[in-house]
Amino acid sequence: MTGTEIEITADLVRDLLQEQHPDLAGLAIREVAGGWGNQMWRLGDELAVRMQRMDPTPELQLKERRWLPVLAPRLPLPVPTPVRFGEPSDRFPKHWTVMTWVPDEPLDHASISRGAHAADTLAGFLRALHAEAPPEAPVAADRGAHPRNCTDGFENFCQAVALDGIADDVRAVWDDAVAAPDWEGPPVWVHGDLHPANVVVSDGTLSGVIDFGDMFAGDPAWDLAAAWVLLPAGTAPRFFDMYAYADEAAIRRARGLAAMKSLFLMLMGQNGDRGLPGGKPNWGPAGRAALDRVLKGV
Numbered sequence: 001m002t003g004t005e006i007e008i009t010a011d012l013v014r015d016l017l018q019e020q021h022p023d024l025a026g027l028a029i030r031e032v033a034g035g036w037g038n039q040m041w042r043l044g045d046e047l048a049v050r051m052q053r054m055d056p057t058p059e060l061q062l063k064e065r066r067w068l069p070v071l072a073p074r075l076p077l078p079v080p081t082p083v084r085f086g087e088p089s090d091r092f093p094k095h096w097t098v099m100t101w102v103p104d105e106p107l108d109h110a111s112i113s114r115g116a117h118a119a120d121t122l123a124g125f126l127r128a129l130h131a132e133a134p135p136e137a138p139v140a141a142d143r144g145a146h147p148r149n150c151t152d153g154f155e156n157f158c159q160a161v162a163l164d165g166i167a168d169d170v171r172a173v174w175d176d177a178v179a180a181p182d183w184e185g186p187p188v189w190v191h192g193d194l195h196p197a198n199v200v201v202s203d204g205t206l207s208g209v210i211d212f213g214d215m216f217a218g219d220p221a222w223d224l225a226a227a228w229v230l231l232p233a234g235t236a237p238r239f240f241d242m243y244a245y246a247d248e249a250a251i252r253r254a255r256g257l258a259a260m261k262s263l264f265l266m267l268m269g270q271n272g273d274r275g276l277p278g279g280k281p282n283w284g285p286a287g288r289a290a291l292d293r294v295l296k297g298v
Contacts, residue, residue, distance in 0.1 A: 006092060006093075006094075008039050008041075008051050008053060008092075010029045010030075010031065010041065012091070012092060013029050013041050013043075013049055013051070014029055015091060016086055016089070016091060016092055016096065017043075017049075019089065019091065020084075020086055020087065020089075021084050021086070021098065024043060024044075024047070024084070024098065027043050027044035027047070028042070028043075028044055029041055029042065029043060029049075030042040032048065038050050038051060038052055038053055038054075038060070038061065038213070039051045039053045042101060043098065043101075045101070046100065046101055047083065047098055047099065047100060047101055048080070048098070048099050048100075048101045049086070049096055049097070049098055049099075050064075050080075050096060050097045050098075050099055051092075051094070051096045052094040052095045052096060053094075054278075058094065058095035060213030060214070061095050061096075061097050061213065062095065063138055063212075063213065063215065064080075064082060064097065064099075064212050064213055064215075065082045065085060065097060067137070067138070067212075067215065068080065068081050068082060068212055069081060069082065071129065071189060071212075071215075074128055074131070075125060075128050075129060075209075076121075076124050076125055076128055077121070077125050077206065077207065077208050077209055078100075078102045078103075078207070078208040078209075079102065079208065079209050079210065079212065080099040080100055080101070080102055080210055080211075080212070081099060081100045082097050082098070082099050083098050083099060083100060084097070084098035085097060085098075086098065102200055102208040102209075102210050103200070103202075103207075103208070104200040104201060104202040104207045104208060105200060105201055105202070106196065106197050106198075106199070106200055106201075106210075107196035107197070107199050107200065107201050107206075107230065107286075108195075108196035108197045108280070108282055108283060108286060109282070110200075110201045111201070111204075112201055112204060112205060112206070112230075112231065112232050113204035113205075114203070114204040114205040115231060115232040115234065115235040116235060116238060117204075117205040118201075118204075118205045118206045118230075118231055118232070118235065119227075119231055119235040119236075119238045119239040119242060120238070120239075120242050121205060121206045122206055122226060122227075122230065122231065122239060123239050123240075123242035123243040123244075124242070125206070125209065126220070126223050126224070126226075126243060127243055127244070127245065129188075129189050129190075129191065129223070130188040130189060130190070130220045130223070130245070131188060131189055132186045132187070132188055133186075133187050133188055133189045133217030134217075137187065137189065137216070137217035138215065138216050138217065139187075139216055139217055139218065140192060140214070140216035140218060143192055143193075143214065143216070143222060144190065144192065144216050144218035144219060144222060145218075145219075146178075146182055146183070146219070146253070147174065147177040147178050147180070147253055147256045147257060147260075148178045150257075150260065151174075151178065153260065154174055154259075154260045154263070157260060157263035157264055157266075157267055158170065158171070158263065160263075160267050160270070161263050161266045161267050161270065166291075166295065169295050170259055170263075170291070170294075170295070173255055173256055173259045173294060173295065174256045174259055174260070176252050176255070176256060177252050177253050177254075177255060177256020177257065177259075178256065179252075180249045180250075180252035180253045180256075181249040182219075182249075183218070183219035183220070183221065183249075183250065183253075187217035187218050187219075188217065188218070188220050189215065189217060190215065190216055190217065190218050190219070190220055190222050190223050191209065191212060191214070191215055191222075191223050192214035192215055192216050192222055192223070193211060193213070193214040194209070194223055194225070194226040194229065194230060195226075195229055195230070195261060195264075195265060196229070196230065196265070196283070196286050197211075197280070197283075198210050198211045199230060206230075219250075219253065220245075220246070220250065221246075221250050221251075221253035221254040221257055222254075222257055224240075224243070224246055224250060224251070224253075224254035225254045225255070225257040225258035225261055226258075227239045227240065227254065227258070228255065228258040228262070228290055228293045228294045229258050229261050229262060229265075229290045230290075231293075233292075233293050233296070233298050234298050235298075236293070236297070236298055237298070255294060255297070258290065258293075258294045259291065259294045259295075261290070262287045262288070262290040262291035262294055263287065263291070264287070265283045265284070265286055265287025265290065266283075266284055266287035266288055266291070267287075268280045268283040268284070268287070269281055269282065269283040269284020269285065269286075269287055270284060272284070
């Protein structure tokens with residue numbers, strides 16, 4: 001915690017609720033492990049409070065406030081939906097939002113055992129999400145571009161993560177994505193950050209999607225990468241068959257982006273092993289398993 005950062009405690013959350021939404025202040029408050037840009041607190045059984053923490057601006061929360069109520073009704077899986085807004089105050093000079101709680105276990109602390117069902121579920125969810133976005137939809141500043149415009153990030157991850165003799169294979173997947181044609185369709189709604197901590201599972205399959213702070217209008221390949229990042233080995237072909245709208249170029253871009261996302265997970269795991277801020281030790285094995293699936297193309 002820096003000298004200017006405010007420590008977020010259950011007492012602070014309750015005080016803020018008492019000031020701005022007193023009818024909710026009597027509900028039980030429990031901290032949710034994890035989170036970096038925002039910190040989550042359970043509020044009763046059905047709600048959560050999303051507190052702006054490390055994010056330097058409220059843009060991500062404001063984006064969720066604006067667009068999740070539009071998207072949620074047409075999505076076939078539960079997603080968090082804002083129900084109350086918390087505004088900056090002397091007590092806490094940042095934004096916070098009361099949202100519906102999406103139950104079940106994050107995939108980075110669980111596993112998928114019903115691979116075919118999960119592939120079908122993810123495909124159905126993304127088909128519903130990837131509708132043409134309106135002109136006023138947000139665009140991404142740091143993601144959403146063609147892989148050729150993300151090469152610096154890919155190279156940084158490659159340099160930071162030990163690839164144990166597979167570096168050439170990883171680069172071959174990336175080079176193929178860079179060479180793939182651009183997305184030629186209209187910008188569609190994209191979650192933008194599908195990784196194991198941002199989906200939940202129940203009964204061995206996907207049961208919800210969370211954290212839409214990075215959503216944008218653009219190339220669906222950024223979400224299609226989840227075929228390798230989230231799903232068990234051998235299920236990517238079924239996913240793409242069920243999704244039905246990904247051409248060869250989109251799959252090539254998605255596979256390269258999946259390689260980059262896998263490297264990111266491995267780096268976060270490495271940082272966790274070293275005790276660095278924001279590191280997630282359990283993300284390392286998940287990232288390596290995802291990279292193995294990427295390299296095998298399954």
